[in-house]
Amino acid sequence: MMKSKILIYGILVLAIIGIIVFVSIYLQPTEPTLLKIEANPTKGFYWPYYLYIPGRVWTEADGKTYLLVEPNNSPEPSDDQSVHDEWARKRIESIGAEMAEDLGVTVLIPTFPRPKTPEFSAIGIDNETWTYSLVTQALTRDTLLTEIDGLERLDLQLIAMIDDARERLSQKRINIADKVFMMGFSTSGYFTNRFTLLHPERVRAAAAGGTVGWDAVPLKEWNGIKLRYPVGMRDSESLVGKEFDLETFRTIPLYIYAGDQDTNDSVPHVDMYEAEDARLILQNFGESIIGRWQFRKKMYGSVGSKARFVLYPGVGHEMTDEMLSDVKAFFSEQMARSSE
Template identity: 35%
Template sequence: MRQKIFCLLFFIVSSNLCAADLVVEVPANPEKGFFYPFFLKVPEATETNYLIVETNNTGKVSDDLNIHRKSARKAVLGNALGPWVSKKLKAPILVPSFPRPEKDWEMYTHSLDRDTMLVESGKLKRIDLQLLAMINEAKSVLETHSITVNEKVIMTGFSASGTFANRFSLLHPESLQVVVAGGLNGILMVPSSSLSGEELNYPLGINDFEEITGRAFKKEQWAALPQLLFMGENDTNDSAKFDDAYSDSEKATIYSVLGKIMQPNRWKSCQNEYLRQNANVTFRTYENIGHGTDLRIHNDVLAFISENI
């Protein structure tokens, strides 16, 4: 009986999958360090022994976890950056089902904002560490399918999940092989404590990095990490205008230090700071596209990842 329950929880096959691909729903396991379920797609034949990770982006607030769970499951089966690359590389992919609460709407979990990182107790405490625990558990699940993946993972994301990937790359560069993030609102977390005399606290910079994370910023590992960061030239989705993304003080710092105009000013300011810090980064601004992706971008992402694994 226990074995049957285990199978119901862990092995969910969808008619939308390619032949014999498998979607595994791994339930929350607080003892192992994560309080929310995640989805793991296992290809029928694995040709790339890297785990791809793309965090969920429901696109709206809700206190109903099932809404975020369904969105995450839909994402792992879809054609966003990570899932599309996983199909092309025949690599497994993990998508967590982190909530984005309506009651605490200023907590923009899906972009790993400051309010999220400052949670001191409860199920939403340090979801970045929860994601690392999910990654470890995913590796164990893959082992049961005779799949061993590289210790480091590929992380992708677009819009809120792209911002999550960007911030996560500074938090945990040692865990990543390559990072691809797009639709970044012209704002990057920069590896600097201050610019133009203004302190840059998380998530704008690393001034209070150690206070928030309990450890020093691993600059050398971050600088060596291959990154592809991109925007569409017609993208007008500016998260700095929204209260759930940034506080008033954060907005003031963004406008003062990086620029009020998202493109090209602020986007270029962030690029310059990354290059000044000798980051191993490729920046791209795509013509004739707004807040979205197309096959041209997907193919560039696939080529970049393939070159760096």
């Protein structure tokens, strides 16, 4: 009897030790920390970024965790950089912190400007001349091509921020995986989707919401129709110096979502699409927002993309609690698969 009790006690002790070891593998205790990293042109980024480290950091069995990147989204253009900085800070202190603590991952939000000047003019699909500012935070075609000091290649600046954050976190014994999670809604949803298409080798999984009107598809053409960026990816090499990597892109899990009552259609707006691109979209993929959504879903499916297209009934252009919960579940699913 005594031997049996000793055996049972030994098994319990080993089980407790096993649980402790398991937790230490998957969770590293830290103090919740919000850092503002100043611009560092030498390292390739001309604007500050915010970095949030949660109280407990989830890790894979190899000791690595994920960095979740959310591009910043300022509601209106402004030449006052403090406006964009404050929107980024508020975002990381609210949704960013919530995502970080619930998932156990670090979060990065840049403070990219959305300047009001200089202003440009272009003829829209209504044949009227419109004045507009660069929608830098959507990674538009004009944004990729701009030569304005500090605004050149924001996609590469974000990569430089990610690399800098990885280096800083490693000094805190937090090892970041080579590929990041990305998420965004509305303007930052466009940035998220387009960045993932341009740099699929950098992204582990992405969730892009509120891009219901249209956004870039992983194709160079469709039924003979040539699709240049940001309709498709035909001219990727001339824009960013490398061909679109479809093989890598199709391996990335994507969660693309919107409300089925969302009428925030970016296609007719000259700051988002040049007239020739807007006409191509409307003439070939329809006037209906939801109809175009279904076209995009079909086009992603045609190349074997791991994209889920989800419409939320009765929801307009807003990110609801249900959407946020589902985005968390999506990333949790990817983390669970990483641990398998």
